[in-house]
Amino acid sequence: MFEGWDNFYLMIGPAAAGLIGLLFIVVTLTAGLERSQSSNGQPLYLTPTALHFGVVLTISAIAMAPRLGPATVGIGIGLASLVGLVHAIRSCLGIRRLRHSTDNPHWSDLWCYGVVPTLVYFGLCGVTVALGLGDAWAPPALAALLLGLLLISIRNAWDLVTFIAPMTRPGGSSPP
Numbered sequence: 001m002f003e004g005w006d007n008f009y010l011m012i013g014p015a016a017a018g019l020i021g022l023l024f025i026v027v028t029l030t031a032g033l034e035r036s037q038s039s040n041g042q043p044l045y046l047t048p049t050a051l052h053f054g055v056v057l058t059i060s061a062i063a064m065a066p067r068l069g070p071a072t073v074g075i076g077i078g079l080a081s082l083v084g085l086v087h088a089i090r091s092c093l094g095i096r097r098l099r100h101s102t103d104n105p106h107w108s109d110l111w112c113y114g115v116v117p118t119l120v121y122f123g124l125c126g127v128t129v130a131l132g133l134g135d136a137w138a139p140p141a142l143a144a145l146l147l148g149l150l151l152i153s154i155r156n157a158w159d160l161v162t163f164i165a166p167m168t169r170p171g172g173s174s175p176p
Contacts, residue, residue: 015150026046045160051128070131076130081128092114
């Protein structure tokens with residue numbers, strides 16, 4: 001099903017895995033903050049970003065796994081896509097709710113953390129159906145969507161780092 005795509009999935013999967021590890025380092029940057037302050041945006045920003053990397057890793061592993069039938073591949077990719085879709089929609093709704101509170105997120109947050117991942121996951125759900133039907137365009141579309149998800153997640157991880165890092169000083173103290 002994914003003949004000729006070996007190198008692509010062997011690059012994109014481990015990249016996502018490495019970036020999950022780097023997100024753990026980002027979390028350690030919040031060590032000097034109050035727990036309520038550091039966990040405030042976690043369900044809307046950090047958790048979905050880690051999940052997106054996990055979906056890229058999972059789908060890459062499914063694509064590279066030997067001797068899986070088309071039904072198993074479709075179910076695996078479909079489940080990963082649905083889990084991601086639920087979290088992306090949850091981020092959209094949560095960030096939209098924040099816009100009406102005192103936290104007031106940046107205008108790009110709704111688009112980059114919510115809308116774009118939601119669209120990618122809808123595309124992945126469609127590609128899952130196309131893979132099941134054996135459409136020739138499905139493997140390249142899957143690759144493009146996974147790359148898009150990886151790139152938007154890298155952007156979001158960078159956004160998190162540039163937001164969190166100035167909040168703490170070396171030694172764990174917060175700026176005045």
